[in-house]
Amino acid sequence: MVSFSAVAKRYPGGQEALKDVSFSLEPGELAFLTGRSGAGKSTLLKLIPAIERPSSGSVVVNGQNVGALKRAAIPHLRRNLGLVFQDQKLLYDRSVYDNVMLPLAFSAHAPKEAARRARAALDKVNLLGREKANPIQLSGGEQQRLAIARAVVNRPAILVADEPTANLDAESAARILDIFVAFNQVGVTVLIATHDQALVERYGKRVLHLDRGRIS
Amino acid sequence: MTAWLRQHRQALSSAVRRLSFLNALVIGIALSLPAGGYALLESLRPAGARLALEPRISLFLDAQVSRADAEALGKRLRADRRIGAVRFVAREEALEEMSAVQGLSEVIGALGRNPLPDAFVVTSKEDIAGELARLPGVAHVQADAVWARRLAAAAALAQLGLALLAALLGAGLVAVTFNTIRLQILTQRDEIEVSKLIGASDAFIRRPFYYLGVLQGLVGGAVALALVGAALALLNREVRVLAESYGSSFRFGFLSPAEALAILVFAGLLGWAGAQLSVGRHLRAIEPR
Numbered sequence: 104m105v106s107f108s109a110v111a112k113r114y115p116g117g118q119e120a121l122k123d124v125s126f127s128l129e130p131g132e133l134a135f136l137t138g139r140s141g142a143g144k145s146t147l148l149k150l151i152p153a154i155e156r157p158s159s160g161s162v163v164v165n166g167q168n169v170g171a172l173k174r175a176a177i178p179h180l181r182r183n184l185g186l187v188f189q190d191q192k193l194l195y196d197r198s199v200y201d202n203v204m205l206p207l208a209f210s211a212h213a214p215k216e217a218a219r220r221a222r223a224a225l226d227k228v229n230l231l232g233r234e235k236a237n238p239i240q241l242s243g244g245e246q247q248r249l250a251i252a253r254a255v256v257n258r259p260a261i262l263v264a265d266e267p268t269a270n271l272d273a274e275s276a277a278r279i280l281d282i283f284v285a286f287n288q289v290g291v292t293v294l295i296a297t298h299d300q301a302l303v304e305r306y307g308k309r310v311l312h313l314d315r316g317r318i319s
Numbered sequence: 320m321t322a323w324l325r326q327h328r329q330a331l332s333s334a335v336r337r338l339s340f341l342n343a344l345v346i347g348i349a350l351s352l353p354a355g356g357y358a359l360l361e362s363l364r365p366a367g368a369r370l371a372l373e374p375r376i377s378l379f380l381d382a383q384v385s386r387a388d389a390e391a392l393g394k395r396l397r398a399d400r401r402i403g404a405v406r407f408v409a410r411e412e413a414l415e416e417m418s419a420v421q422g423l424s425e426v427i428g429a430l431g432r433n434p435l436p437d438a439f440v441v442t443s444k445e446d447i448a449g450e451l452a453r454l455p456g457v458a459h460v461q462a463d464a465v466w467a468r469r470l471a472a473a474a475a476l477a478q479l480g481l482a483l484l485a486a487l488l489g490a491g492l493v494a495v496t497f498n499t500i501r502l503q504i505l506t507q508r509d510e511i512e513v514s515k516l517i518g519a520s521d522a523f524i525r526r527p528f529y530y531l532g533v534l535q536g537l538v539g540g541a542v543a544l545a546l547v548g549a550a551l552a553l554l555n556r557e558v559r560v561l562a563e564s565y566g567s568s569f570r571f572g573f574l575s576p577a578e579a580l581a582i583l584v585f586a587g588l589l590g591w592a593g594a595q596l597s598v599g600r601h602l603r604a605i606e607p608r
Binding site: 175178180184194196205211212213254 | 321322325326329509510512513514515516517518519520521523607
């Protein structure tokens with residue numbers, strides 16, 4: 104599903120974020136990516152939707168070599184991924200519902216089907232009652248759930264989340280992770296980056312630990 | 320296909336929502352100058368064209384020349400291949416024509432006798448005025464050709480001026496659109512970035528901006544046409560009074576439907592060009608990191 108082999112990433116200026124990273128995620132697998140801040144977690148996740156390109160090695164997602172993908176092919180790759188960003192990237196000029204509708208605007212769904220999907224996604228993260236609210240009115244946990252709803256509204260086979268529990272209290276964080284586990288149980292491949300080692304251990308899932316750019 | 324149409328409809332409605340009437344007004348005012356100038360020049364053209372195409376030469380005969388000699392001269396003129404139409408204007412006829420002109424009849428009445436000579440009015444595309452002046456019995460020759468040439472030169476100059484003005488203001492329109500789209504891209508920066516991150520194609524992201532540019536140009540063009548129409552209507556109120564005092568029914572004509580359409584299309588195309596330049600330059604800069 105997702106496969107890294109001998110991936111290195113150097114930023115201009117010589118900073119080496121990843122060195123010789125190899126791993127692969129099987130379809131339907133859930134894995135945590137842990138490590139301290141600056142260990143390279145975000146860089147690794149950004150390679151999957153081709154936000155960043157590897158300096159060497161190969162990243163294969165859904166059978167496509169992402170590093171060699173043409174610019175024009177990237178939108179199609181991203182549409183088949185569910186991405187939850189560290190800073191969530193919600194749009195505060197529109198309602199919760201319209202935020203979830205955003206990915207559906209450039210998919211081929213008929214308006215009725217799009218509306219049904221948006222409501223279904225909001226239902227899964229328990230935000231159906233807040234669809235008319237502005238994201239700014241939501242709590243931190245609710246905003247994170249909204250970001251998840253937007254990521255899953257196109258029913259991707261792969262879900263990638265960068266620090267989805269950062270800045271959340273333990274209860275909200277557990278709720279968020281439960282949502283990811285629920286998606287994984289229906290067959291979605293999930294990769295979650297977090298620095299919260301204690302939370303990870305409770306789930307007993309596969310852990311990829313990044314330390315100074317290497318998987319250990 | 321329906322999805323494609325739906326996306327275009329969405330892009331169009333997004334562009335309509337973001338359309339600023341103030342920008343369209345600026346474009347409209349800028350375009351109304353060359354468009355109005357063109358309408359004025361086109362209205363004046365029929366008079367100028369007639370003069371330029373068929374320069375007339377008037378041959379005034381000596382007062383002593385008899386009608387029979389005049390007729391012989393007429394025959395000779397008609398036989399000349401370089402000469403088109405030949406019209407004999409008898410001195411009585413000329414006096415009548417003159418008397419019909421307001422204000423002149425009193426002057427002519429005061430003279431007591433007909434001061435006008437017999438005359439021929441001929442048309443020729445060739446410069447034969449000098450030759451005609453040497454014909455027996457011809458006292459004086461007056462050619463329109465000089466005037467026609469001057470008028471044509473003045474018209475060409477005015478047209479060149481208008482073309483320069485149109486080019487300048489057209490460039491202005493592109494610049495206004497460029498800036499409108501730039502500001503719009505900046506205000507929608509977050510939305511564009513998120514859309515790119517979650518899989519919107521470049522075409523999808525660009526589309527509303529193209530629509531906005533074209534729409535702004537079209538509305539600007541429509542404003543320009545309305546301004547020109549209003550200005551001409553206002554001018555014609557005064558022109559009518561003036562023209563009627565000369566017994567003329569001259570009016571400034573509005574642009575023909577084809578010309579009006581051409582102005583709209585031109586404005587739309589310039590808007591598109593401005594959008595194209597702006598989108599190409601500013602959207603690339605928004606790459607999510």
